[in-house]
Amino acid sequence: MSGLVIVGADGSASSLGAVEAAAREARWRDAGLRIVHAFHWPVARMPLWQALPMPAEGEIRKMSEGLLAEAVERARTVAPSVDVTDAVVVGEPVTVLEAQSRAAELVVVGSRGMGGFVGLLVGSTAVHLAAHGRCPVLVVRDRSESTGPIVLAVDGSQAGAAAVDFAFAEAALRGVGLVALHAWTTWNAPMPPPQDPVEPYASGPGMLAQAEERLLAEALAGHRERYPDVPVELRVTRGGTREALIEASGTAPLLVVGARGRGGFAGLLLGSVSQAVLHHAHCPVAVVHQPGAR
Known part of the structure; x- marks a missing residue:
């Protein structure tokens, strides 16, 4: 033990x-x-x-x-x-x-x-x-257990890395798959490096979407090798994070989120996304803090 x-x-x-x-x-x-x-x-x-x-x-x-x-x-x-x-x-x-x-x-x-x-x-x-x-x-939550994959909220922040660790380990313990979900909008997506010195803030077609896909892949780097028996689906969606996670929780046995993400205000122990899914997710929710964040 x-x-x-x-x-x-x-x-x-x-x-x-x-x-x-x-x-x-x-x-x-x-x-x-x-x-x-x-x-x-x-x-x-x-x-x-x-x-x-x-x-x-x-x-x-x-x-x-x-x-x-x-x-x-x-x-x-x-x-x-x-x-x-x-x-x-x-x-x-x-x-x-x-x-x-x-x-x-x-x-x-x-x-x-x-x-x-x-x-x-x-x-x-x-x-x-x-x-x-x-x-x-x-x-x-008071609901029957689902046999679907665990849903993991990924925002690419350092604070969310502990949630990624937890979700992979939990999926391995349960013997289920994992859906790594990253939702983005033009408001919460990090600005890609400028490509044009004349228009430094202009993005070419699809550049933001490609940057968000890279962000998700980088956030999971190394975990798929450490947990080869855990099937992983990468899901990048354009839209509100809260809405995407709540919808995905409808068929999940567990939703895993970090306590705070990259949009959080300094000093808050629980971010707005974490609070939203606690109140509205359809399945159990695991909230994971970054070690030493206190």
């Missing part, structure tokens, strides 16, 4: 789906699985004489242990060979899971938990961890 997969459990159907996904990830990686439940004492913003009676700590721990037992049973049903441990930790779920991510190779959460507002596609815990997690974060 080498490594550890962490999954957050709160008793919701979404979190139980995340537990199953985390168990599969641990099995593929030959890693251990730790199921974590975090609880915190609610703050009563009312006069003491109007405060409602609060359950005792022992009662809360008993409920926590009960939902963890259900989660552990679910994980062992999916992956009987995986070493499963569990922990009840006092604290805000986002804080607890962020701290747990420091010792993990992957953190898995459901797209929505017990505290989610009706109508929200992704809960605050998932968004926070995608931005602040110290390892790749997998946000699981």
Whole structure:
């Protein structure tokens, strides 16, 4: 066994789906699985004489242990060979899971938990961890598993290189193919070197498209040789990145994105494309940070 997969459990159907996904990830990686439940004492913003009676700590721990037992049973049903441990930790779920991510190779959460507002596609815990997690974060959606290829968002930035590494390794673990998708417009495409000293910003027919195709090929350089058993489709499309990725996610088992791309504002931990696919993708989303980016 080498490594550890962490999954957050709160008793919701979404979190139980995340537990199953985390168990599969641990099995593929030959890693251990730790199921974590975090609880915190609610703050009563009312006069003491109007405060409602609060359950005792022992009662809360008993409920926590009960939902963890259900989660552990679910994980062992999916992956009987995986070493499963569990922990009840006092604290805000986002804080607890962020701290747990420091010792993990992957953190898995459901797209929505017990505290989610009706109508929200992704809960605050998932968004926070995608931005602040110290390892790749997998946000699981409530949908049946697809057997199609993983979709990888490629923008050619240095920040996105870690996502490329993750996607190839994940495809190899799952035994599926990979679609490397790069979407571009004249607004986000880097300016090619000038060809005409008189009109330095003029591009010949097809030059931008050719430059974007080269960008995609260069971003994958070396990976196809390292993972010869992973079938790879290179897909370059002209159009909005968000729209292209969301559409491609409809038949994918997983969408992999970098936390920030080449269009991100300095200081943002989660870019606009990553946020968009977290909220609107049709499949689970893995958000991968560049090592040392913090």
